[in-house]
Amino acid sequence: MACCGNCLGCRRCSEEESRTPEELTILGDIQDEEDEILPRKDYESLDYDRCVSEPYVEVLEGMDNKQAKKYEALRWMMVFWIGASVGLVGLFVDFFVRFFTKLKFSLVGYSVEECSEKGCLPLSLLELLAFNMTFVLIASLLVLIQPVAAGSGIPEIKSYLNGVKIPGIVRLRTFFCKAVGVVFSVAGGLFVGKEGPMIHSGAILGAGLPQLQSITFRRIKFNFPVFRSDRDKRDFVSAGAAAGVAAAFGAPIGGTLFSLEEGSSFWNQALTWKVLFCSMSATFTLNFFRSGINFNKWGSFQLPGLLNFGEFKCPDGDKKCHLWTAVDLAFFVLMGIVGGLLGALFNCMNKNLAKYRMRHIHPKAKFIRLIESLLVAMVTSLVVFAASMLLGECRDLYSPNSHNTTLPAGEDINSTIRHFFCTNKTYNDMATLFFNPQEAAIHQLFHQDGTFSPVTLSVFFLLYFLLACWTYGVSVPSGLFVPSLLCGAAFGRLVANILKVKLGMDIYAGTFALIGAAAFLGGVVRMTISLTVILIESTNEITYGLPIMITLMQVAKWTGDVFNKGIYDIHIELRGVPLLDWETEVEMDKLTASDIMEPNLTYVYPHTRVQSLVSILRTTIYHAFPVVTENRQNERDFIKGNILVSNNIHFKKSSIVSRASEQRRRCQSMKSYPSSELRNVCDEQAAVVEPAEEGEDLLQQMLDRRHMPYPNLYPDQSPSEEWTMEERFRPLTFHGLILRSQLVNLLMRGVCYAENQSSASQPRLTYAEMTEDYPRYPDIHDLDLTQLSPRMIVDVTPYMNPCPYTVSPSTRISQVFNLFRTMGLRHLPVVNAVGEMVGIITRHNLTHEFLLAKLRQHSITI
Numbered sequence: 001m002a003c004c005g006n007c008l009g010c011r012r013c014s015e016e017e018s019r020t021p022e023e024l025t026i027l028g029d030i031q032d033e034e035d036e037i038l039p040r041k042d043y044e045s046l047d048y049d050r051c052v053s054e055p056y057v058e059v060l061e062g063m064d065n066k067q068a069k070k071y072e073a074l075r076w077m078m079v080f081w082i083g084a085s086v087g088l089v090g091l092f093v094d095f096f097v098r099f100f101t102k103l104k105f106s107l108v109g110y111s112v113e114e115c116s117e118k119g120c121l122p123l124s125l126l127e128l129l130a131f132n133m134t135f136v137l138i139a140s141l142l143v144l145i146q147p148v149a150a151g152s153g154i155p156e157i158k159s160y161l162n163g164v165k166i167p168g169i170v171r172l173r174t175f176f177c178k179a180v181g182v183v184f185s186v187a188g189g190l191f192v193g194k195e196g197p198m199i200h201s202g203a204i205l206g207a208g209l210p211q212l213q214s215i216t217f218r219r220i221k222f223n224f225p226v227f228r229s230d231r232d233k234r235d236f237v238s239a240g241a242a243a244g245v246a247a248a249f250g251a252p253i254g255g256t257l258f259s260l261e262e263g264s265s266f267w268n269q270a271l272t273w274k275v276l277f278c279s280m281s282a283t284f285t286l287n288f289f290r291s292g293i294n295f296n297k298w299g300s301f302q303l304p305g306l307l308n309f310g311e312f313k314c315p316d317g318d319k320k321c322h323l324w325t326a327v328d329l330a331f332f333v334l335m336g337i338v339g340g341l342l343g344a345l346f347n348c349m350n351k352n353l354a355k356y357r358m359r360h361i362h363p364k365a366k367f368i369r370l371i372e373s374l375l376v377a378m379v380t381s382l383v384v385f386a387a388s389m390l391l392g393e394c395r396d397l398y399s400p401n402s403h404n405t406t407l408p409a410g411e412d413i414n415s416t417i418r419h420f421f422c423t424n425k426t427y428n429d430m431a432t433l434f435f436n437p438q439e440a441a442i443h444q445l446f447h448q449d450g451t452f453s454p455v456t457l458s459v460f461f462l463l464y465f466l467l468a469c470w471t472y473g474v475s476v477p478s479g480l481f482v483p484s485l486l487c488g489a490a491f492g493r494l495v496a497n498i499l500k501v502k503l504g505m506d507i508y509a510g511t512f513a514l515i516g517a518a519a520f521l522g523g524v525v526r527m528t529i530s531l532t533v534i535l536i537e538s539t540n541e542i543t544y545g546l547p548i549m550i551t552l553m554q555v556a557k558w559t560g561d562v563f564n565k566g567i568y569d570i571h572i573e574l575r576g577v578p579l580l581d582w583e584t585e586v587e588m589d590k591l592t593a594s595d596i597m598e599p600n601l602t603y604v605y606p607h608t609r610v611q612s613l614v615s616i617l618r619t620t621i622y623h624a625f626p627v628v629t630e631n632r633q634n635e636r637d638f639i640k641g642n643i644l645v646s647n648n649i650h651f652k653k654s655s656i657v658s659r660a661s662e663q664r665r666r667c668q669s670m671k672s673y674p675s676s677e678l679r680n681v682c683d684e685q686a687a688v689v690e691p692a693e694e695g696e697d698l699l700q701q702m703l704d705r706r707h708m709p710y711p712n713l714y715p716d717q718s719p720s721e722e723w724t725m726e727e728r729f730r731p732l733t734f735h736g737l738i739l740r741s742q743l744v745n746l747l748m749r750g751v752c753y754a755e756n757q758s759s760a761s762q763p764r765l766t767y768a769e770m771t772e773d774y775p776r777y778p779d780i781h782d783l784d785l786t787q788l789s790p791r792m793i794v795d796v797t798p799y800m801n802p803c804p805y806t807v808s809p810s811t812r813i814s815q816v817f818n819l820f821r822t823m824g825l826r827h828l829p830v831v832n833a834v835g836e837m838v839g840i841i842t843r844h845n846l847t848h849e850f851l852l853a854k855l856r857q858h859s860i861t862i
Contacts, residue, residue, distance in 0.1 A: 043159075043164050043165065043166060043576075043577055043578060044164070044165040044623060045163050045164060045165065045578075045623075045826040045842070045843045046160075046163050046164070046165050046230040046233075046234060046824065046826065047229070047230045047231070047739070047826050048163060048230055048231050048234060048823070048824025048825070048826070049231075049801075049804065049805065049823060049824060049825050049826065050229070050231060051739070051742075051800075051801040052801055052802065052803055053767075053770075053798065053799050053800060053801060053802075054798040054799070055764075055765060055766055055767035055769075055770055055798070055799065056767050058766070058767065059767045071226060074226065075227075075274070076274065076277070078209060078210045078227070078236065079236070079239050079274045079277055079278045079281070080277065080278070080281050081209055082202075082205055082206050082209055082210075082236060082239055082240050082243060082278050082281075083239070083243045083246075083277070083278040083279065083280065083281025083282040083285065084281050084282070084285045085205045085209065086198075086201070086202040086205055086240060086243040086244055086246075086247050086278075086282040086285075087243075087247050087281065087282040087283070087284070087285025087286035087287075087289070088285060088286075088289070089179055089198070089201050089202075089205070089247075090198055090247035090248070090282070090286045090306055091285075091286055091289045091290060091293075092179065093179060093182060093183055093194055093197075093198065093306070094194075094286075094290065094306050095293070096183045096187075097183050097186050097187055097194060097437075098437075100135065100183070100184070100187035101186070101187050101437050104128075104131040104132075104187065104189075105435065105436070105437075107127065107131075108124055108127050108128045108131065109418070109435065111123065111124040111127055112124045112389075112420060113419075113420075116420065116421060121389065124385075125381075125382075125385050128189075128381050128384075128385055129378060129381050129382075131188075131189075132188045132189040132190075132377050132378075132380070132381045133188070133374055133377050133378060133381070134188075135184040135185070135187045135188030135189075135377075136184065136185060136188035136189075136190060136373055136374060136376075136377035136476060137370070137373075137374060138181075138184045139181040139182070139183075139184040139185040139188060139373070139476040139477060140369070140370045140373040140374070140474075140475050140476050141370070142176075142177040142180060142181040142184075142477075143177060143181060143369075143475045143476055143477065144366050144369070144370065144475070145173070145177055146168065146171070146173050146174050146176075146177040146178075147475070148166070148167075148168045148169055148174055149174050149177035149178045149181055149477055150474075150475045150476065150477065150478075151196075151472070151473065151477070151478060151571075152196025152197060152199070152200065152472075152477075152478060152479045152480055153169075153178065153196060153197055153199065153200025153201075153203070153477075154196050154199055154200065154262075154568050155568045155569075155571045155572045155575070155577075156169045156200070157169070157199060157200055157203045157237070157241050158262050158568060158572065158579075159572055159577045159579055160203070160234070160237060161234065161237065161238055161241065161259065161262070162579050162580060163234075163580070163821075163824050163826075163843065164577050164578060164579065164843070165230075166577070169204075170203060170204045170207035170208065170237065171204070172204070172208060174200075174204060175201055175204040175205070175208070177477070178197050178200055178201050178204070178477050179197070179201050181197075181476060181477040182194045182197040182198075182477040182478070182479070185476040185477050185478055186438075188377055188476075189377065189380055189381055189384065190376065190377060190380060190471050190474075190476065190478065191380065191438075191464060191467050191468040191471050191483045192468075192471055192472070192476070192477075192478030192479055192480075192482075192483065193307075193438065193478070193479030193480065193481045193482030193483060194248070194306065194479055194482075195245075195248035195249065195306065195307060195479045195481040195482060196478070196479030196480060196481060197477045197478070197479055198244040198245075198247055198248040198306065198479075199241050199244035199245055199248065199258075200241075200244070201244060202240040202241055202242075202243045202244025202245075202247070202282070203237045203240045203241040203244065204240070205240050205243075206236040206237045206238070206239050206240020206241065206243070206278075207233055207236060207237050207240065209236075210226075210227040210232065210233075210236050211227065211228070211233075228771040228774040229771065229774065230775075231824075233775070234824075235271055235274070238259040238271065238275055239259070239274055239275045239278035239279075240278070241255075241258065241259050242255035242256050242258060242259040242275045242276075242278060242279045243255060243278045243279050243281065243282035244282070245258045245259075245279070245530075245534065246279035246280070246282045246283045246305070247282040247283060247286050247305060247306065248305060248306050248307060248481075249305045249306070249307055249308075249534050249537065249538050250283055250286075250287070250303075250304025250305025250306075250307075250308055250537065250538060251283075251305065251533065251534040251537035251538060252276060252279035252280045252282075252283045252537075253276070253279075253533055253537060254530050254531075254533040254534030254536075254537050255275075255279040255282075255530075255534075256272065256275045256276045256279055257529050257530035257533055258527075258530040258534070259275055260272075260275075260530075261527065261528070261529050261530045262527065262530065262568075283304055283305065284301065286303075286304070286305065286306070287301045287302070287303055287304045287305075288301065290303040291303050305538070307439055307442075307481075307482065307538065308538060309442070309443075309446055309514070309535075309538045309539045310443055310446060310447055311540065311541075312446070312447075312508075312510055312511065312514070312539055312541050312544070314508070320506065321508065322508065323508050323511050323541070323543060323544075324507075324508065324511045324543075324544075324547060328507065328511070328512075328547070329546075329547060329550065331495065331499070331512075332515050332519075332547045332550060332551045333550065333551070333555050335491075335492065335495060335512070335515055335516055335519045335551060336515075336519045336522075336550070336551040336552070336554070336555025336556040336559065337555055337556075337559050338491070338519065339488060339491070339516065339518075339519025339520045339521075339522060339523045339551070339555075339556045339559075340519070340522070340523040340555065340556040340557065340558070340559025340560040340562075341523070341559060341560075341563075342465070342487075342491070342520055342523055343520055343521075343522065343523020343524040343525075343526075343556065343560045344523060344559070344560045344562075344563035344564055346465065346468075346469055346523070346524050346567070347524060347560070347564050347565070347566070347567050347570055348563070348564055349469050350469050350472055350473065350567060350570070351564070351570050351574070353469070353470065353473055354473050354570075354571060354574055355574065357372075357473060358574065369474070369475040370475070372474055372475070373474045373475050373476055376467075376470060376471055376474050379467070380467055380471070383463055383467065384434045384435065387430055387434055387459065387460075387463060388418070388420060388428065388430055388431035388434045388435050389420065389421070389431075391430050391456070391459055392420065392421075392428040392429055392430030392431050392432075392456065393428070393429055393430070393453045393455070393456055394421070394422035394423070394426040394427070394428060394429075395426060395427055395429045395451055395452065395453065396425065396426055396451075397417065397425055397426060397427050413443060413444070413447055413448060416432070416436050416440040416443075416444065417432045417444075417448075418431035418432045418435050418436070420435070429451075429452045429453060429456045430456050430459070430460065432444055432448075433445075433452070433456070433460050433490075434460070438482045438483070438486055439482070441486055442482070442485055442486055442489055442517075445486075445489040445490060445492075445493045445510075445513045446489065446510045446513050446514060447510055451497065451501070452493060452497065453497075454494060454497050454498065457490050457491075457493055457494040457497065458494060460490050461487055461490040461491055461494065464483065464486060464487050464490065465487050468480075468483035468484070468487065471483075472567075480524065480525070480567065481521065481525075484517075484520055484521040484524050484525070485517040485520075485521055486517075487517075487520050488516040488517035488518065488519055488520025488521055489513040489514070489516055489517040490513075490516070491516040491519075491520060492512040492513040492514065492515055492516020492517060492519070493509060493512065493513040493516065494516075495512050495516060496509035496511075496512035496513065497509070499512070511544075511547075514535075514539065514544065514548075515547055515548070515551050517535075518531075518532075518535055518548050518551050518552045518556070519551050519552065519555070519556045520556075521552075522551070522552035522553070522556035522557055522560075523556045523557070523559065523560045524560075524566070524567050525566050525567055525568060526557050526560060526561065526565065526566030526567075526569070527566070528552065528553045528557055529553070531552060532545070532548050532549050532552055532553055535548050535552070536548060578843045578844050578846075578847045579847075580817070580820070580821045580843065580846060580847070581848065582821075583814070583817065583818070584813055584814055584817045584846075584848075584851065587855065588813045588814065588817075588851050588855060589812045589813055589814050590855060590858060590859075591812075591813045591851065591854055591855060591858060592809065592810050592811060592812060592813065593807050593808065593809050593810070593811045593813075593816050593830050593839075593841060594809035594810070594830065594838070594839065595813075595854055595858060596813065596816075596841065596845045596846070596850070596851065596854050597809075597830045597838070597839030597840060597841050597845065598839055598840050598841070598842070598845065599838065599839045601626060601732075601837065601839070601840060602616060602620050602622055602625060603625055603626045603627070603628045603732065603837070604616065604625045604626075604627055604628075604738065604743075604796060605627070605628065605629065606627055606629060606735060606795065606796060606797045607759065607793050607794070607795050607796075608793065608794055608796065609790065609791060609792065609793055609794075610747065610752055610788050610789065610790050610791070610792045610793070610794060611790035611791070613743055613747060613794060614747070614780070614783070614785065614788070614790070617740065617743060617744060617747075617780040618780055618781075622740065623739060623740045623741075623826070623827075624737050624738065624739050624740065624826065624827045624840075625737070625738055625740070625743070626732075626734060626736075626737060626829060626837050626840065627734075627735045627736045627737065627738055627796060627797070627800050628732035628733060628734055628735060628837050629732070629733050629735060630731070630732060630733070731834070731836040732836055732837045733835050733836060733837070734806070734829060734831050734835055734836065734837040735797070735800070735802065736797075736800035736801050736802040736803070736804065737800060737801045737804050737827060737829065738796050738799060738800040738801070740780075741777035742770065742796075742799050742800075743794075743796070744777060744778055744779065744780050744783065745765075745770060745773070745777065745778070746765070746794055746796070746799065747780075747783055747788070747794070748778055748782075748783060749763070749765060749769070750763065751763050751764075751765060751794060752789075752792040752793060752794045752795075753792065753793055753795065754789075754791075754792060754793070755791060755792075755793065759793075759795040762794075762795050764798070765799070770799065804827070804828075804829060805819060805823060805825060805828060806828070806829045806830070806831045807819065807828060807829075807830055807831075807841070808830070808831065808832060808833065809830055809832055809838055809839070813851065816828065816841060816846070817846055820841065820843075820846055821846075826842070826843070827840055827841070827842055828840065828841040828842070829841075
C-alpha cells in the first residue's frame, strides 16, 4: 500500500498496516493476500451455567438429602473409575511401546554389530527403515480415520476446559485412534512423546465413562439419566486430564494444578478434591501393575509414572559432591534465558510449518498427509542411523555408582549404552543417545557418569531440535514433552561439560541437565506452576524446587513471552478457537458492554407459533434466543428523563434493518417447506419496514408518543409499514433465555397447544426427557414439517432459563469478562435499567482480537 501524501494519511496508513488480520476483518477493511487469515471454524461454547427451568426445579424439589448424598457418592465412584481406567490405558501404552521398541532395537542393533564386521550396514539401515515406516504408517492410517486424534491433544483439551466445544474431541473413536496410534508413532522412532496423548486419552475417558453411552456404539444404551449436562461433563474432563498428567509423570499434584492452570475457567473446592483423588487413583493403579510386571513384586510401588527421572543423589562417601549451590543459580538464570530464546525460536519455526500445512497440505487429499508422515519417518531414520554410525565418539565407560544404577524398568543404566565401532571398555556416545528409547536417553544425560563430548551434544541437540520441530504437527498422535526434555537435557549437559571440563568447576552434571530440560520445556510450552510441580515430583527431590521455579517460571517464560506465545496457545490461535485468557488488559476498561455487544437480536415470545419457531430455527444459526415481550408499562413507570429514552433508541436503531432482512429470509425459507400452509404464510405478511430518513427526529417522536399503548401483536406478526416510528423502536422486556436444542426438542415432541385452548393443555416434559438426547440433540432439519400444524402455539416459559446472568450496558469490560469466564457462560444478555433487552454478549465478543479492534474503533470515534 502506498503511503498518502499528507501526515494524516501517513498515520492512517501506518495504523492499517499495524493491525492484525482479525482486526481488519472486524473493522471491515480490505486485507492483503499476505495477511490472509487461515481457514477458521465457528466453534460452539459449552453450557456450564445451569438452566434453572421448571423441569429442573421439579427435580430439585423432589430430591432429599439422602438422594443428594447418593448422587455425590456416585460422582466419587465415577471419579475413581476414571482414574483407574487412565492408569490401565497408561499400562497398555507403556507395555506395547516397550515391546515394539525393544524388538526393533534388539534386531537392528544385532544387525549393526554383525554388519560392522561384514560390511553390510545398508542392510541394517533397511531393517530400521522397514520397522519405523511400518509403525508410522499404522499410526498415520489411524489418524486418517479420526483426524482430531493427530498431535498431542493438549490444545484441544485446553480449549474444551476453557469452555469451547470442539467436534469429535472426546469421542470413543478418537480415544481408540489416539491410544493405539501413539504406540506406533513412538515405536516408529519419531521424535514424539506419549505424555500429551495420555492427557487427551484421560480427558476422553472422563467425558465418556460417566455417560455410559457412546456415539460409536449407538445401539448399546443404559438407563443412566445422571451427569447429562455440559457442567458435569467438563468437571469429569478436568479430572480425566489431570489423571493423564499423573499417569504420564507420576505427578498427581502436578496433574491437579495442570487442570487448574491450563484449562478450567470455573473451579471450586469440591472439584479440587475430586480431581486430586482421580489423579491419585491413576498414579497408584499404574504404579501397582507396572511394579508387579517389571519386578514381579505385586503390592510394591516403585514405578509411579510412564516417565520418571530417577534419583538424583551424590555417590556414597563423596563429601565434596553437591547437587547444586547458590553460585550455580547464576548459571541457572543464564540457562533460563537461553532456554526461553530457544523455545521462542522453536515455536516460531513450528508456527510457520503449521501455517504451511494448513494452507497447502490439509486442503489436499488425505494421502498427502500420509506421505508427509512417511517422509518424516524416513528422514528421521536416516539421520539417526547416519549420526550413530558416523558422528559418534568412543568415550570411556565409568563404573556405575550406587545412586544411579537402575532405570525405572529395573535395568542397569549401562545396559542401554551402545558400543558401535568401539571397544568393550568404551561406548559410542552418539549412538547411546540416538539408538535408544527417548526415556533411556534422558536417563543417560541425567545419570551417566561417563562424559559426552561437546561436539556430540551440540550435533545431537541441533538434529533433535530441527526434527522435533518438523515432526510436531504431522498426522500422527504425538506429544512434545519428552522431545523438549531431551533437547533441554542435551543443552544442560553441554553447559555442564564446558563448566566442568573447560573451567574445572566442581558441579553435578545431572543437575545442569535437569535445569536445561526445564528451561527449554518452559520456553516451549510456557507452563509455570503445574510444570514446576511436575518436574519436582518426577525427580522426587524437593531441593530442586527453587532452581526449577526460578529457571522455568521466572526466566524462561518471561524471555519467551517477549517474542511469542507458548506452542499450545499458538496452535489454538491458528485454529481460530475463541480462547479466553485469565483477565483482560487494563486499557480494555475504556469499553463498556454496549460497545461490544451484538444489538441485532433474534428473539422469541413466551407464546410463539410453530411457524415462527421453525422459521427462526431454519434461517438462523444462533444457539440461544432471548424470550421477550413488548411492555409499554415499563417505560411509563421507570423512564426518568430523556437519557434512557435516547439510549433506548440508540440500542434499537441498528436492529430495524436486520429485522426486515430476517423476515425476508424467513419467507424464502418457508416457501421451500413441504407444508402448503407454511408456504402461504409469507403471502399473508405485510411488507417489511424501510429505515427512517435521516432528517426525522426519532427521539422527539418517541417522547411525544411515549404514553400511548402498543398495539396487541400476535406471536407471529412481523414488522409492517403501518407501524409508527415508536413501534419500530419498541422496547422488549427480557424474561429469560431458551436454547436452540430446547426449542427443537419441544417441536420434535409436539409440545404445543391450539389457539382455542389454554396453555395449560400443553404437554409437559420432564427433565429426563429434556436431556435424553444429550450430547447429540436433534437438528431442526431432522424435523418432519408435514406433521406440524403451523398455527399451533408453543409456550416456552416452562423450559427457558428465567434467571440467567445479565449485565447493564454501562458495565466495564473487566467486569463483563470476569463474570463470563469465571461462571463459564455461553450467552450474557445486556439488559438496561428498566428490564429491556438491548443486546447479547457471547464468547466471540470477548476474544482479545475483537476487543482490540473495538478499542481502536472506540479511539478513532473519540
